[in-house]
Amino acid sequence: MERLDIRRTGYLAPDAQLLVKAAMADLAERYGDGEGDATPVDPADFEPPNGCFFVAYLDGEPVACGAWRSHGEDGTTAEIKRMYTAPHVRGRGLARAVLGTVERSAREHGRRRAVLETGDRQQEAIRLYESVGYRRIPNFGYYRDHPGCISLGRDL
Secondary structure, three states: OOOEEEEEEOOOOHHHHHHHHHHHHHHHHHHOOOOOOOOOOOHHHHOOOOEEEEEEEEOOEEEEEEEEEEEOOOOOEEEEEEEEEOHHHOOOOHHHHHHHHHHHHHHHOOOOEEEEEEEOOOHHHHHHHHHOOOEEOOOOOOOOOOOOEEEEEEEO
């Protein structure tokens, strides 16, 4: 039986960076832009109480990640970032488990709403988000004017 362990870690931790780099490579391949997600990110964005970064380990192997950071001025909204699952373990519910952990953390830090940006070439991600209650919202953020941008949000 496989053992899943989801741990809060720093954005710059080696396992976190391993997964972030894999996520950027995956996005670069999907969108053909060579860079992945160019949204400006400050590692401090993912330090409590303004955010958290999580790595999921399956039998000790880092295989998925996800995070939230504060969004907006009023301190009640979390932006979901860096959701990624390694290809060899997709389809096992890991992304759903990581997203649940990320959302719980955001709630525990006073956030009442979550928002995120994804892209039209990430249909599996869109299906996941919609299955847990995310709905389309006006585009925001770095890619708001990009034709493939899809912004989603939900109350926590």
